[in-house]
Amino acid sequence: MSASRSEVRGAVEAAYRDEWGQVVATMIRLTGDWDLAEDCAQEAFAAALTAWPRDGVPRRPGAWLTITARNRATDRLRRDAAGAAKLRRLAAPAPDADGPAPEEIPDERLRLIFTCCHPALPFPARVALTLRTLAGLTTTEIARAFLTAETTMGQRLSRAKRKIQEAGIPYRVPPAELLPPRLAAVLAVLYLIFNEGYGEQDGRRALTAEAIRLARVLVALMPAEPEPRGLLALMLLHESRRNTRVRDGVLVTLERQDRARWDRALIDEGVRVLDEALALRRAGPYQVQAAIASCHATAHDAAATDWAQIAGLYATLARIAPSPVVELNRAVAVAMTDGIPAGLALVDAVAASGGLDGYHLLPATRADLLRRQGRPGEARTSYEQALALAPSSAERRYLAERLRELAPDG
Amino acid sequence: MRLDGGMKYVLLICDDEVDAPTNEQLATDPAHTSWLAELHRRSDVRAMARLRPVLDATTVRVRDGETLVSDGPFAETKDFVGGVVLLECADLDEAIAIAAGHPYARRGSVEIRPVWE
Structure with missing residues (x-):
C-alpha cells in the first residue's frame, strides 16, 4: 500500500514534531553517545522519506523511527573498532513497529530534559540543548532565534554534550531529594524559551509554540507535579494576549488592550490547567503567576480587574519567590487597591534597594503612578528616564506617546 | 625510595588552557617524561x-541550607585552594552531594x- 507523496511528507513532519525527542532520548540511553544519537535519529527521519511512500506509513511511526535509528547506530558502531562496548548496549531485541504498543516502553524524554537542564551546564547551553535534542530545532534555527552566530551556537551545543560525557552528568530523572531544585531548573529553561519568543520579533515567535509544546510534554510526564501545570497555564494565558500587545509598532499596556481579541480558547485552557495544578494543593511560583494572569484574563474590562486579589497574590509570590521585579509589580497592584501613595512608597523602596538599577520598568512604573496622581512634572522626568533605558522600539514608542500626552509642565 | 619523616606536599599545576596538549602528547613529550622520572626518583608520589x-x-556552594550548583570554576578570586580530595564515585550528582557536605x-x-x- 503506498501513500501519496504529500500525505507521507505530512506524516514525516508530524512524526518529527511528535517523535524526535523520544527517538533521540532512546538512542542516548542505548548508546550513551549524544552525537551518535542525534545523527542516527536524523538518518532515520531521512529514511522515512523514502521508505514510507513505498511501504506506507507504519502504524507506530515512533517505533519504526527508533528501530531504524538503532540499526543505523549498529552499522556505524560495527565499522568503528572502539564501538564494541556501545554495540553490546544496543543488542537488546527491537520491538516490532507494526505490532501492538508494548506497555513497558517508558517515555525516555524525561531523562533527556532533566539532563539537558542540569545545573552544572551553563544556562544558555541548557536552553540550546533542550531545543536541539528535545524539540528537534536545528543548530541554525536555534542560532537565528537567539540572534547568535551559528558557529557560536554549534560550539555551545558540542561543549555542553562534551561536558555531560566528561564530567559524568547522569542521564536520569533525579531522585526525590534532588527533584525540587532540578525541576525548577527545567521550568526556568522552558519559561526562558517562551519569553524569548514572546518579544516583538516575528522570527522568534516559533519559540513560544515550542515552549508550550515542551511544557505539555512535561505535564504529561509528571502528572503529580503542580508546577509544570502552573507554568503551562501561565504560558497559555500570556499567549492568549499576544496579538493585542503591540499595535502599529507601539506597545499596548494590559489596561488598553482590546479584550475582544484575546484568544478565548487559550484562556479557557489556561484556567482549566491552573485549576488542575491548584487541586494538587502545593503552591509554587508559577501557579501564583498563572493565578495573577488569570485574574487579568478573566476580567471583562480593565475596570473590573480584581486588584485586591492580585495584590494578595503578589504578596504570596514575594514571600515564596522574592525578587525586586515581583515587588515592583506588587506596587502597581497596591496602588490600585490602597491608593497611589501606598504604591509609590513601595516603588521608592524598590528603587532605594538598588536591585533594579538600569531596568526601564522601574522609572516607567513610577511615571505611570505619578501621572495618575496628577504630578505631570515628576512623571515627565521618570518617563524620560524610562525612555533612555527601554530596550525595544515598541516600548520606546509607548513611552514617547505618554510623554506627548502629558500636560505641559506648569 | 622511601622518605621517612619527610614533609608531604601538593603541587598545583596551572596554565591558561589556550593550547592544552593531549595526554598522548604529554606521554611522548621528553620534557614531561623526564620530569616524571625525576619526580619518582626524588619523592614518593x-x-x-x-x-x-x-x-x-x-x-x-551551600548558602542558607540550600545547595547551589553552577557551571565553571569558582569566580570569587578571594577564595584560595585550601584542600584537595581525589575520589571515585558514581556520577557528578554523587560528587555534588559529597562536596555539598563539606563544611x-x-x-x-x-x-x-x-x-x-
Whole structure:
C-alpha cells in the first residue's frame, strides 16, 4: 500500500514534531553517545522519506523511527573498532513497529530534559540543548532565534554534550531529594524559551509554540507535579494576549488592550490547567503567576480587574519567590487597591534597594503612578528616564506617546 | 625510595588552557617524561591526576541550607585552594552531594574537576 507523496511528507513532519525527542532520548540511553544519537535519529527521519511512500506509513511511526535509528547506530558502531562496548548496549531485541504498543516502553524524554537542564551546564547551553535534542530545532534555527552566530551556537551545543560525557552528568530523572531544585531548573529553561519568543520579533515567535509544546510534554510526564501545570497555564494565558500587545509598532499596556481579541480558547485552557495544578494543593511560583494572569484574563474590562486579589497574590509570590521585579509589580497592584501613595512608597523602596538599577520598568512604573496622581512634572522626568533605558522600539514608542500626552509642565 | 619523616606536599599545576596538549602528547613529550622520572626518583608520589579543562568544572556552594550548583570554576578570586580530595564515585550528582557536605561549601566553595584519564 503506498501513500501519496504529500500525505507521507505530512506524516514525516508530524512524526518529527511528535517523535524526535523520544527517538533521540532512546538512542542516548542505548548508546550513551549524544552525537551518535542525534545523527542516527536524523538518518532515520531521512529514511522515512523514502521508505514510507513505498511501504506506507507504519502504524507506530515512533517505533519504526527508533528501530531504524538503532540499526543505523549498529552499522556505524560495527565499522568503528572502539564501538564494541556501545554495540553490546544496543543488542537488546527491537520491538516490532507494526505490532501492538508494548506497555513497558517508558517515555525516555524525561531523562533527556532533566539532563539537558542540569545545573552544572551553563544556562544558555541548557536552553540550546533542550531545543536541539528535545524539540528537534536545528543548530541554525536555534542560532537565528537567539540572534547568535551559528558557529557560536554549534560550539555551545558540542561543549555542553562534551561536558555531560566528561564530567559524568547522569542521564536520569533525579531522585526525590534532588527533584525540587532540578525541576525548577527545567521550568526556568522552558519559561526562558517562551519569553524569548514572546518579544516583538516575528522570527522568534516559533519559540513560544515550542515552549508550550515542551511544557505539555512535561505535564504529561509528571502528572503529580503542580508546577509544570502552573507554568503551562501561565504560558497559555500570556499567549492568549499576544496579538493585542503591540499595535502599529507601539506597545499596548494590559489596561488598553482590546479584550475582544484575546484568544478565548487559550484562556479557557489556561484556567482549566491552573485549576488542575491548584487541586494538587502545593503552591509554587508559577501557579501564583498563572493565578495573577488569570485574574487579568478573566476580567471583562480593565475596570473590573480584581486588584485586591492580585495584590494578595503578589504578596504570596514575594514571600515564596522574592525578587525586586515581583515587588515592583506588587506596587502597581497596591496602588490600585490602597491608593497611589501606598504604591509609590513601595516603588521608592524598590528603587532605594538598588536591585533594579538600569531596568526601564522601574522609572516607567513610577511615571505611570505619578501621572495618575496628577504630578505631570515628576512623571515627565521618570518617563524620560524610562525612555533612555527601554530596550525595544515598541516600548520606546509607548513611552514617547505618554510623554506627548502629558500636560505641559506648569 | 622511601622518605621517612619527610614533609608531604601538593603541587598545583596551572596554565591558561589556550593550547592544552593531549595526554598522548604529554606521554611522548621528553620534557614531561623526564620530569616524571625525576619526580619518582626524588619523592614518593601518593596521588597524581590530570584535570579536564575548566569548561568541565562544576562549583558547589551551600548558602542558607540550600545547595547551589553552577557551571565553571569558582569566580570569587578571594577564595584560595585550601584542600584537595581525589575520589571515585558514581556520577557528578554523587560528587555534588559529597562536596555539598563539606563544611567549606558553606563558607567558601568546592570546585569539582573531572580527572582527565
